[in-house]
Amino acid sequence: MSESQESEDQVDQAFAAYLRSCDEGLVASREEFLCQFPEIAEELRELMDAADAIDTFTSGVLTSPLYSGELEKAGFAGNGAVEAGADGTEFSETGEFPRSVSPSDETVDRLAADPNESDDPALTLPEANRPQGDVGPTLPYEIGEYQLQQVIGRGGMGVVYKANQYMLNRTVAVKMIRGGMLACENDVRRFYTEAQAAAGLSHPGIVPVYQFGHHRGHHYFSMALIEGTDLQRRINDGPIEIDDVARYVRDVARAIDHAHHNHVLHRDLKPANILIDRRDQVHVTDFGLAKNLTTDSSVTGSGAAVGTPNYMAPEQAGGHSDRASRKSDVYSLGAILFAAVTGRPPLVGDTIVDTLMQVIHDRPEPMRNFRPGVPQDLETIVSKCLEKQPAKRYQSAADLADDLDAFLEGRPIMARPRGKIVQLWQGFTGIPLVGALLGRKVVRTTPGHRRLQAGMLLMLALLPFLFVSAAMWSRYRQQAMPASVSIAGGVKSGVYNEFSAQLAQRLAEQYQVETQVMPTGGSIDNRGRLITGQVHLAPMQAAAINSNQLVVVAPLFSEFAHLMARHAPDQAIIDESERLVDWLREQVVAIGPEKSGSRMTAGTILGSLGVQADVKLLEQPWEELQQSEATVALICIRPGSELIDQLFEQGWSLLPLPRSTEVTSHLMLYQQDLKPRHYPDAQLADARYPTVATTALLVTRSDAPDKLVQSALRCLYESPDIMPGLISKAEAAKTRGLPFHDAALEYYSGETNSD
Template sequence: MPVPSEADDPIDEAFAAYLRSCDEGSVGSRDEFLAQFPEMAEELRSLMDAADAINRFTGAAAADSADVVQGGAAADTVDVLVAGPDDSGDDPAATLPEAHRAKGDPGPTLPYTLGDYELLEVIGRGGMGVVYRATQRMLNRTVAVKMIRGGMLACENDVRRFYTEAQAAARLHHPGIVPVYQFGHEAGHHFFSMALIEGTDLQRKINDGELPIDTAARYVRDVARALEHAHQNDLLHRDIKPANILIDQKDRVHITDFGLAKNLGSDSSVTGSGAAVGTPNYMAPEQAGGHSDRATRQSDVYSLGAILFACVTGRPPLVGDTVVDTLMQVVHEPPPTMRAFRSNVPTDLETIVAKCLEKEPRKRYQTAGDLAEDLDAFLEGRPILARPRGRLLKTWHWVCGVPLVGALIGRKVVRTSPGHRRFQAAMLLLLALSPFFFVIGAMLWSRHIEAMPQRVVLAGGLKQGVYTGISQAIADRLQQSAGVAVQVIETDGSLDNRNRLLDRQVQLAPMQASSISGDDLCVIAPLIYEAAHLLVRAPDLVQHDKPLNMQMLAGRKIAVGPYGSGSRRTADMILDSLNLSGDDTPREVIAWENLQSPDAPDIALICIGRGSTLVSGLLQQRWRLVAIPQGISITMQHPTLRTITIDPSHYQNADIPEEGLATVGTTAFLVTRRDAPSALVQTTLELLYQPPRLFSDLIPRERAAEWQGLDLHHAARRYFESLDTPSR
C-alpha cells in the first residue's frame, strides 16, 4: 500500500497510517487509534464507516454471484470448504484479503504466508469469508484456512460472527462435522484453519440432477446424526442448507458454517430478537417470522426436512419471487407434497418430511436423533414412527373456517368463501332435522344389533382339546340350522380366547370363569364343569395304603398346561394355595400326549372335564389319580373355583374309591361381547340345548340359575327368564 507524501491532507495521512497498522497487525482497536488523533477523530470515524459500507456492499455482491439462487430468492451466503477448481472466473490474487491490496495494485500473488500457514489457492468464497487451500508448515499437512472477507475493514458484527463460527465448530467432535484446528488474528487478519474436505457440496449434487431417493435419505440421516451431536452440546446451527453440507470423496457428509450458531447454554448468538436469520428457503417458520431468538432444536429439524425435500425434488419446499415472499410462505403457507414434483416418492418418506415441516415446533420430531431413527427405519424397510396427516384432520381444518364452527370453538373467522357459507346453511338445516334423524338412527341401530350375522367365528382351544370339540359341535349346529358360514379357530386356551373376543377376531368363545373380566364381555351360558386331575406315577408316590401328602410334591417337577390356557391358570391357583411355589415345585409345560415319555415329570395337574379320554389313557399307563385336599380352603381363596368329586363312574377300572376323590374345579362358560347381535345369542342358546344332547357333560339349562350373579348377555337373560321349568 503506498505511503502518502507530506503534502497529503492530514486526515488522508492518518487514515493511510491506520491501514498500514492494520496490515502489520499492530493496531489494537479503532477507538485506540482514534484516541491518537482527537482533533480529527470524527472525520476519521466517518471514513472508516464509509469503508465498512463499501466493503459490505461489495461483499454482498460477490455473495450473490457465488451463491445459489433458487426460484428468484437468493440463498444466504455460503463458504465452500471443498477442494476443487475455482469456477468463479476471478483472478485468485484478487480474492486475497483486502488489507493486502493497495489502490490500483492487485497485491501479492499466491502463495502467501500467514503465520504458520502458506496459502496456496482459493477454493471457496462467500459473503463473509474466503477459504484457501493451505499448508500448515509445522505439521506438514494440507488444511483449509478461512479468512474474514472484509479484512481489517470488517465490522464488529462480522468479526463476532466469524469467531462464533470458529468457536462453535471447535467445541464439536463428530465425524459429520468439519473440525476446526486453530483460530486467531495474524497481521491484521482474522482467520481459522480446519480440515480440508475433498469433494463437493450437497447443493451442487442437487443442481447436477435427480438424486436417488435412498441416497437423499441417507445424506439427511447422517446430517441429522451429526446435528444431534451439536444439539447435545447445546449448540443450534440455525443455517442448515444444502450448500453447508459437504460430501467427501467417500460419499460421507460433513456440516460446516456455524456462523449463525446459537449457544443454548449461554443464550448467545450473533442476532437478537426480531431478526430473521438463515436462508429463507430452509429456515423454520419461527425464524422466518423474525423470532430467531426463539429457535430451538426443532428449528434445525425443520431445515433438515426442507433439505430432504430439495434432495428428492430438486427444489426447496417453498419458493417465492422475492425473499419477503418466500418468508411469508414459510410462515403461513403449507408446503406442497413431494409427489407433486416427483411421482415415485414413497409414502413413508413423504410422511417423514411432512412431520419435519410442521408449522408448530411441537408437532415436528423432537430431536434430530428421532428423525435419524425414522430415516434408518425407512432405509431398512421397517415401520416408521411418524404418522401421515389424515384426510379427517385436513377436513377439520377446512370446517374450522365456517363462521358458525369458528364461533363455537372460539376461532375468529375474518373472511369466508361461498363454499363455507353453503356448508353453514346445510349445517343449520341438518340441526333442525336432527331429532328426526336421531329416531331413524335408533331404529336402524336396533335392527342392526338384533340381526343375525352372515358369518360367525368361534374360538376353540388347543388342538384335540375339549374347547375345540365344544366349539366345533356348536358350529356344526349353527351352520346346519341357521344357514350361516361358521369357522372354528384353534387357540392357546382361555386367556387367548378372551383377547380374541376383545379384539373382535371371534364372536363366541368358551373360557374358564377366572378369565371372564372387563365390561366388554358377558356370558351366554354355562357349558361344563372342569375338574383338577392330580396324577402321579412315581413309585414312592403311588402307595395305595397311604394318602398322598402334598408336601411330598415339594422339589419335584410338575407338568402343567401352557401359558394362557385355563388348565394352567387353575393349576397355578391350586399350587399357590397349597404353598407350593414355583421355586419349590418347578412347573414344566409339556404336551399332554408326551407325558408317557420317561423324561416327562412324574406329576401332572390337568384341569379338564371329568371322564376325559386324555386322563383315561394316562390311567391305563401306570398313572394314578390322587385327591387334592383342602378344597374348601382353596375355593375360599379363589371364588371362581368350587369343590368337586371325581367318581368311579367317571373312570372305570381306575382304582377310584367308592366315595370318590375330592378335588376342586371350575366352570367353563360360552362367552361373547356385550354388543353381540341378539339374534346370534338367541339362536346359539336354542341350538345348544336342542335334543339330542350336544355333548354328554353339558350343564343342563335348568341349572343355569345356580349362578344368580352371572353377568349374562341381555338376550341370554331374557331366554333363561322365559323358561317355565323352576330353578333348583
C-alpha cells in the first residue's frame, strides 16, 4: 500500500471517529480533537468544514439554542433518548432511518463551496433571517402538505417535527432523514423499513404511520403525534408503581404480539421507544430496525449487533442478527420490565463492548438487589424473559402478557422460578476461577464472586497447612484421653461384668474421668458395640475378633469349655470317646445366650465333633438352665466360676470333652485340663478332665486414643490384681499372633526390654 493511500485511510478513520464522537456528545471542542492528529490536522479540518456546510444546508434541522441546549437538558442523547419541544410535547427517537436518492457529486461540491447556493429556497436565507449564533432553515417550513412548526425530537440520523397537515387540518409528527439528500443507502433503507413496517400494523398500542413522501431530495413520513412522555422519562423521574410497570409492559407485549402475527420483529425495543400518552396508555414506535419474517428483509446481516446494547437479546449482541426471532423481542420486553422496576437496565457495562459481553455471558442480579420488596412472581417473570437460551423464554409475547395479567390479578403465573440448586450452581460458576475451569467466560464479577474467589485461592494456598494441621489434630485426638469412658460388661452376674466394673473404678480414681459399665449379652454383643462406637473398651473371647476395626489391648484370662450333664452316662460310655460322642447326639444341649461368647465357642466345638446337626440346641440365659429341658450344658467360662459351682450343687456332673485334641485344631482354641483344684467343693473323682480353652481379651477400636490404651494397661496391672487368674504382664508381653493396638505393643515392648 502506498504512503498516500495509508494517509487517506488514516484521515477516513479519524473523521469517522470524529462523527461518532459528535453523535455521542464526547467532543469538547474541534481544536481539541484535531490536536490528537497533528500530521493530518489540515485534511481533517477541510472534511469538518465540508460536513458543516452539508449539515447546515441539506439536513433541514434547526440547530438553535432551543435544540442544542434545551433539548439536551431534557435528556436527549443522539442514540434514541427522549426529546421535548418548547410546548412540552415529547417524542421518542432512535436514530434509525430509510431509503433516499443520493445527490450527485456536483450537488455536494456546490453546497460545500457555497452554502447559500441551494435548490431549496427555504435553505437560502438572508443573513438577517437566521438566528444569531446558529445556522439552518427558519420554521415554519412547508414540505408537501405539511407545515413543519417545531423540532420535537432528534436522533443520530433522524429529526422529528411537530407539523400541521393542511388537507386534514390536524397536528401530526413528521420524521425526516437527518442527512437529507446526502443520507447513505443504508440510512435510507432503514427509513423505508420503519415506515413500511409501522404502516402495515394496526393496533392501538403502535404509533400509526399516515403517509410517506419525498420533497426536493428529502424523504419523510408522517405519523400520529403522541403528546405526553415516554417510559424512559418516567424511569428517570423516579420509581414507578409495580402495578403500573406490569401494566405498561403487558400492553406493549400485546402490541408486539400483534406485530409478530404480522411477521414483523421490532428488534430495538427499549424504554425510549415506548410512548405514554396523557391518558396513561402506551404506544410503541421506531421500527427502524424491524425485520419482516416473510421476506427476511433487514438492514443488517449476520455479524452485526443491531439494537440498543442494554436491551438487545444475547443472540443479537453476539452479532447474529439473522437469528433474531420473536423470542428476541420477548427478551427486550423483560429487560424493559427490569429497568422500569429498578431504574436501570439489567446489564450495564463500562463500555458498549463490555455491555455486549455481559448480555452474552452474564446473568443479571436479582431485581430485589436494586429495589427491595419486588414480588417473587414478577422476579420470576423477568428471569424467564431474560434467559440466555431462547427456548427457555416465553414462547410468545402473548404468553408474557398473559403472565403479567395473572400477576396483576393475583392469579398463579405460568413461569416457574429456577430451583435452588440451579441458582447455587449458576452463582458458583460465576466465580472467575470456577468459570475458567469449566470453560465458561465470566465477563463481569460481583463483589461477592470476587470475595469467594479470594477465599478459594486462600484455601488453595493454605491447603498444605490444613492437611498438616488436620493430621496433627487427628494424632492429638488419637492420643488424648476421652473425658468419659464407656466399658462393655457381659451377661448378668458374669465374670465380664465383674472385670469391667473393677477397671472402670480404677480409671475413674486415677485419671479423673467419668466411667460407665454397659451390661450386654456377651462377647458377640460387645463386638457390635465396639464397632459402632457405643463403648471404648470391651472384654470378649478371642474368636469374637473377626473385624479389622478391632485390636487387642491385653489378654485377660483363659476360659475353659465345661461339658456338664444333668445325669451322667455310664462310666463305660465316658471312658470311650466315640461312645460319648454318640451319646451327645441324643441329648438336648444348652449353649448359652444368643450373643454370648460361650454360645459361639460351643457351636465351634460341636461342629468339630460332628454332632451339631444331630443334637437339639437351646439358646437361653444360664439362669434358666435348671428349669429347661436341657440334659447337657456346654459352657465356656473361667475355671472356678460360681455358675459351675451352682450346677454341681444342683446335681450336674462334669464330663471330659471327647476328641479334645481334634477340637484344638480350630483357631483360638487350645488343649487344657480341668482339675479338682478348680472346684475343690465338687469332690471330682478323676484327676483331670481333658477339654479345650480360649482366651478372654480386652479389646478396643483400632483408632482408639493411645492415652486410653496406656491408661487401661496401667490400671490392669497395678496391685492388687483386678481379679484372680489374670494373665500377668510378663506373660501377656510374650503373647504372639494377636492384633495388638500400637500403644499396647509399645507398652509390652518396654516389659520385654526390661526382661
